[in-house]
Amino acid sequence: MYSYFFISILFYTAVVHANVLSWDEAYIKAAVLVGQMSLDQKVAITTGRGWANGPCGGNTYPISSPHFPSLCLQDGPLGVRGANNVTSGVAGINAAASFDKMAIRARADYLGKEFRGKGIHVQLGPAVNMMRSPKSGRAWEGSGEDPYLAGIVAAESIKGVQAHGVIANVKHYILNDQELNRMTSSSEIDARTLHEIHLWPFARSVEAGVGSVMCSFNKISGVHACENDYLLNTVLKGELGFKGFVVSDWWATHSTVQAANGGLDMAMPGDITLPTAIDIPGSSDSYFGKNLTDAVIQKDVSESRTTDMAMRIVASWYKMHQDENFPQTQLSFDQRNSPFVNVQENHRVLVREMGAASNVLLKNINFTLPIVPSQVKSIAVIGSDAGPPPNGINTCFLNYCSNGTLAQGWGSGTADFPYLIDPLQGLREVFGDTKIKSTLNDWDLHQAAEIAKDADFAFVFSNADSGEGLLGIYGDRKNLSLWQNGDNLIKAVADANSNTIVVIHSVGPVLMPWINHPNIKAVLWPGLPGQESGHSLADIVTGKVNPSGRLPYTIAKREEDYNVDIDLDQVVEYSERLLMGYKWFDHAGIEPLFPFGYGLSYTSFDYDDLKVKTRVFYDDDAKRIVSDAIVRASINVRNRGTYDGAEIVQAYLSFPKSANSPPQQLRGFEKIFLQKGQNATVEFDLRKTELSIWDVSTGTWVIPAGEFTIGIGASSRDIRMSIGFTF
Ligand SMILES: *[C@@H]1O[C@H](CO)[C@@H](O)[C@H](O)[C@H]1NC(C)=O
Ligand SMILES: *[C@@H]1O[C@H](CO)[C@@H](O)[C@H](O)[C@H]1NC(C)=O
Ligand SMILES: *[C@@H]1O[C@H](CO)[C@@H](O)[C@H](O)[C@H]1NC(C)=O
Ligand SMILES: *[C@@H]1O[C@H](CO)[C@@H](O)[C@H](O)[C@H]1NC(C)=O
Ligand SMILES: *[C@@H]1O[C@H](CO)[C@@H](O)[C@H](O)[C@H]1NC(C)=O
Ligand SMILES: *[C@@H]1O[C@H](CO)[C@@H](O)[C@H](O)[C@H]1NC(C)=O
Secondary structure, three states: OHHHHHHHHHHHHHHHHHHOOOHHHHHHHHHHHHHOOOHHHHHHOOEEOOOOOOOOOEEEOOEOOOOEOOOEEEEOOOOOOOOOOOOOOOOHHHHHHHOOHHHHHHHHHHHHHHHHHOOOOEEEOOEOOOOOOOOOOOHHHOOOOOHHHHHHHHHHHHHHHHOOOOEEEEEEEOOOOOOOOOOOOEEEOOHHHHHHHHOHHHHHHHHOOOOEEEEOOOEEOOEEHHHOHHHHHHHHHHHOOOOOEEEEOOOOOOOOHHHHHHOOOEEOOOOOOOOOOOOOOOOOOOOOOHHHHHHHHOOOOOHHHHHHHHHHHHHHHHHOOOOOOOOOOOOOOOHHHOOOOOOOOOHHHHHHHHHHHOOEEEEEHHHOOOOOHHHOOOEEEEOHHHOOOOOOOOOOHHHOOOOOOOOOOEOOOOOOOOOOOOHHHHHHHHHOHHHEEEEOOOOOHHHHHHHHHOOOEEEEEEEEOOEOOOOOOOOOOOOOOOOOOHHHHHHHHHHHOOOEEEEEEEOOOOOOOOOOOOOEEEEEEOOOOHHHHHHHHHHHHOOOOOOOOOOOOOEOOOHHHOOOOOOOOOEEEOOOOOOOOHHHHHHHOOOOOEOOOOOEOOOOEEEEEEEEEOOOOEEOOOOEEOOOEEEEEEEEEEEOOOOOEEEEEEEEEEOOHHHOOOOOEEEEEEEEEEOOOOEEEEEEEEEOHHHOEEEOOOOEEEOOOOOEEEEEEOOOOOEEEEEEEOO
């Protein structure tokens, strides 16, 4: 197992190195091409052609002599939006819930292939905004409430996509963490919270070599994100050293001079007014294009700034080798006219595995799960969330409806399903049609109880949805309750059957007033598993896959236990500072229903022999530092149960008192597969930034004085061993 992992890691590294130029090499090539461009040409490649004017969601102007193509920019983080014959896999929040770096990379690897296969130059993903409030409408596109986790997911996603020569786009920069008022509100934050929480995943993305960053709709300290000199020039391009280009979110450009001087490099979609409907072209006016050229002629913007914009775009293009055999763009703005290009290959296999790997087992009394199909006479399957969408797949605008099973949220971060294996179908395939009785009606509680009562096991399904707030659609969640009568349905089924298994498809935490019902023997949390939903679920239910998914957010007992809600004001105050998610629950001593990092397995693991080394890793023979880690913790983990399975070993760091930091913060996780009885040593390397706090007075990362503690365990509230260290 180990050597296999090791070879895979080497293989991926090799692919990345072979295919991606360094920024310095890319800039040398770019300088030659941009050096031949006129001012008009430089401006042209920074400017979108306008909404619905080109095959893609965003299209730049092409130029000839020198030649530079129209770049195609297309949503989104989980698959190619608005396209046929693509894979519609697990959402970002599920990638995070897998806590599995190799699976996240494998997902990015197929995404890169599919975007490339359609001739898309820029994939608009990953999304890294935090689940600051459990109601944040688009939080399901990202990685949950922890910046370290989000940083790893982002870096793996970027490396995987860019290895195929597609420019990744990390978004939305920055503090765009709710849908309400996102076009008009201003986010207010202190410098420490900005750096330690919200900037963190962007910093990891820049380290991973991301080619582009999307600035967001909102303002920060009263200044639009896409003309924010401090955040774009000082922080992103200065402090983080970002070498690629900044593109505006669609219609998030608000000026010519301030935007250009404030650090924006590309205006999308180019026109200035939101269309009134999704397929109607916007205005023909642009803040860039001719107006940017005029601003240079009038010396309000320097020509060197436009050269820099062009260099950033062209260098990213060279860095991903898009000058060599990049495929023709094979999309059509009107999807019905899209050419037939099937890029799905066997990616369904990965989606199925990822769906299982991200399914979180929350409750499993007396090993109710897994179930051996041959030992079961009858199964009840209840709830609309178990079944197909009544009107078929892809019938709602950007998936804005909750009909049938929930497999992704709604908005621009969706991708059409090529097909959707619903849970009922998945369970039918393993248990056989004849053993299953079902109802997809959420409201007829009497019928639900009748169907449940004689079954060996009663599966009851429900969901909670959210998405992007656009064109009058409210995006954030209005409450943390299940939709479609879920709580009543679950209670009715549990009252009728003493082997009730609850399955929730949700964008984020829900309240579970029924959780302690004695007849509810198991609870499964598959999140948003994508097109293979039913297969992934069946793999977990039958034990073909031993669950190892972990919650990337805290599920509270009561809504009041969360300290952040959707801000109704135009000023969104980040007053929780560092205490977001579990950091707040730990600080306030509030017991969550299910903590961050939680998830059960069909087996169990022992932890032993925690060691920590604090020195720079210096190879005496090679006379050089071989790792930028300055602390290395190791621990032995043993599978002491009766099933083979994977453990997600998590490392949480507590800073010295002097740091005034949250009680503990995730600083490492490793997924390790162990056969029953087997053990292995897991290592965690911490780099300087991971041991530092942002020092506001010097504007640098500083390792605080005093004693640190590293705690290692199976969740944020299940630390098995901890050890102190100082420098
Ligand atoms: C490709 O997409 C079209 C339109 O959705 C569909 O009719 C066709 O069956 C798809 N073909 C394959 C091979 O998936
Ligand atoms: C572009 O410039 C023209 C002429 O100065 C001005 O009328 C127009 O409003 C500008 N467009 C935008 C989007 O700023
Ligand atoms: C679990 O199983 C044991 C032994 O069969 C039994 O005594 C106990 O009541 C069970 N617990 C629950 C909550 O069903
Ligand atoms: C489909 O979803 C919409 C929006 O969530 C809802 O209004 C409608 O009742 C649903 N239709 C069915 C058949 O469930
Ligand atoms: C929660 O919000 C959903 C979606 O808006 C709605 O269907 C449901 O009735 C609400 N539940 C409660 C308890 O308010
Ligand atoms: C770990 O496994 C090795 C064999 O691979 C064995 O020698 C050792 O005793 C095991 N350690 C523990 C703590 O189980």
